[in-house]
Amino acid sequence: MWDVRNRTVVQEFILEGFPAVQHLGKILFLVHLLAYLASIMGNTLIITITWADHRLHTPMYFFLSTFSFVECCFITTVIPKLLAIFLSGKQAISFATCFTQAFFFLFLGSTAFFLMAVLSLDRYLAICKPLRYSSIMSSRVCSLLVTACFTLGFVLAVAPVVHLSQLSFCGPNVIPHFFCDFGPLAKLSCSDTRCVExxxxxxxxxxxxIPILVTVIVYSSIVVTIVRLPSAKERQKAFSTCSSHLIVLSLIYGSCLFIYVKPKQTSRVDFNRQAALVNTVLSPVLNPVIYTLRNKQVHQALRGALFYEIQKCVVSSSLIM
Structure with a gap:
């Protein structure tokens, strides 16, 4: 894949980042570092609590913990390099590293979209088919669905990134973005990029x-089912179960539709750069809070874990005394 470096003038790219606010580098570094650490800690907490508490060993939390893992990997492909740009001004990135970043960004992003569609399907079965939910969403089915999400994400990411990497890059080499996104990279190629775009x-x-279509169909059925529920309390409970998922979907799908689903990938770079912050910084910070930390089951699991740790400390202290 990287043999193309022998046939191109460009050996490295320069990530422009946010030139208009370069004088605020250290402040932006601190803000984005805190956001990155908060996202990693929040998603890691979700994964840890899910696997540690047997009450959360359900399909929904299995999918959520997988989604949290993908989120951690996704932001790690972008944020560390952005932090280096803010702190030290080190904007250079090698040819191979740039395309590797582009691949993992597309691969993990696509996988996250498919996982959100699976979460929608899980909510549909839990609300609309409660009697058959356990038999349909078996451990084997859950594992197969997650494997399918990763496989689809990988297959869809390979072809465009490989094709783009095989084009000629003669210069200039400045990417008007804070990571190696596909559109800005395509603009720098001196080859005909119409086919690859x-x-x-x-x-x-x-x-x-595809995930949006699945989500729309699924939530249309969910809304119909909820409206038919006889009790207002049951309707409120069912809506609250889905509200977190819908908020996250709106944030991520909205920004991605704005950035990517247009035939010409080289336009509106400044707006794309700002919208990309929603996916790479804002959403990963908010998702742990929106999805599970406001969930009663997770609250109970956290209280149980905290009580257990306090009890351990008390026992240890008494033994020492």
């Missing part, structure tokens, strides 16, 4: 449109 548009369309 249409390929990427098709991949982005499938990665976003």
């Amino acid at each position: 249409m390929l990427f548009f098709s991949v982005a369309f499938l990665s976003i449109f």
Whole structure:
């Protein structure tokens, strides 16, 4: 894949980042570092609590913990380099590293979209087919669904990134973005990029449109089922179960549709750069809070874990005394 470096003038790219606010580098570094650490800690907490508490050993929390893992990997492909730009001004990134970053960004992003579609399907079965939920969402089915999400994400990411990496890059080498995104990279190629841009548009369309289509169909059925519930309390409980998921979907799908689902990937770079912050900084910080930390089951699990640790400390102290 990287043999193309022998046939191109460009050996490294320069990530421009946010040139308008370069004088605020240290402040932006601190803000983004705190956001990154908060996201990693929040998602890691979700994974730890899910696996430690047997009450959360359900399909929904299995999918949520997998989604949290993907979120941690996703932001790690982008944020560390952005922090280096803010702190030290080190904007250079090698040819191979740039395309590796582009691949993992697309791979993990697509996987996250498919996982959100699976979460929608899980909520549909739990609300609309409660009697059959346990038999349908078995451990084997859950594992197969997660494997399918990763496989689809990988397959959809390989083709456009490999095709783009095989084009010629003669210069300039400045990427007007804070990471190696597909559109800005395509703009720098001195080859004809129409075919590879249409390929990427098709991949982005499938990665976003299929999960959105599944979500729309599923939540239409959920709304119909909820409206038919006889008790207002039951309706409120069912809506609250879905509200977190819908908020996260709106944030991520909205920004991604704005950035990627357009045939011409080289336009509106400044707006794309700002919208990309929603996916790479804002959403990963908010998702742990929106999805599970406001959930009663997770609150109970956290209180149980905290009580257990306090009890351990008390026992240890008494033994020492």
